[in-house]
Amino acid sequence: METLHRELDDVRSIELDNAFYVEDGTWIESLTVASNVDFDPETVLEGISGVSLFYSSEIPTASADLEIRRLTILANESYPYILSLILRQEAIPTRIVLQNDVFEVVATTRDWDQFRSMADEIQETLGEFELVSVTQNEEPGEPLDSGRLTEVLVSKLTDDQLMVLETAYTHGYFDVPRGASETDLADELDVTQSTVNERLRTAERTLLELIYGPRE
Incomplete structure (x- = not known):
């Protein structure tokens, strides 16, 4: 590597x-x-x-x-x-x-x-080791294979959803505190703020459905 x-x-x-x-x-x-x-x-x-x-x-x-x-x-x-x-x-x-x-x-x-x-x-x-965080869980973590998850995720999202998620991530929208607002993302993508909001919410819902399944 x-x-x-x-x-x-x-x-x-x-x-x-x-x-x-x-x-x-x-x-x-x-x-x-x-x-x-x-x-x-x-x-x-x-x-x-x-x-x-x-x-x-x-x-x-x-x-x-x-x-x-x-x-x-x-x-x-x-x-x-x-x-x-x-x-x-x-x-x-x-x-x-x-x-x-x-x-x-x-x-x-x-x-x-x-x-x-x-x-x-x-x-x-x-020669070097830095502990970032420790979490105590009742169940062990899953072994390596997150790359396969990447393929699944990108196949379930539209190009517009992928673009808004990537732009939001790279510009710090998901950081705490936020490094960018929806207005900043809208300017970057040359769309309206309401479009950014809709695409983000739709993408996030799709990701949650993959984890929890569709709501009844």
Whole structure:
């Protein structure tokens, strides 16, 4: 992931959606790559030793300035590998994303001692570890595969809904406090404020229906 991040121009993020160990340090990995520019996965991966492309598909977006691709690759990962460090402690990796040269990891552990052991190994092996937050849940988090969720979401939303959600997100509309108003979004999209409001509410309702199902 780090090498691919360096090879790509103007990449936003690389997320590890799934991975299966084969043998001799080789993994089958599914990655979701978000970039501000078009790129040819085969050409990029040709320059990375120990990596070969198995399959590539493009995830549709409403923005001409964003390209999202889901890659399935064969990669020879030398130790330490961030996923192997988590699995060695019998933790459940829920999300692993590389953004701005920093790995952001969400993982579920049985208890605080197991978490501390995982954190200590990451700190000792990689040289740095920062705890952002801890949440106690009755049920464990789901293992990696959020990239598949991305494909489902974008297939259920219209181009206009995708555009307004992406614009709202990138301009800080969902931040607390908000970094942009509906008026700001309307000006950016060159539509009326009522149109922005309608598209946001419709998109949000669609997302909630995917989670909770349609209301009776």
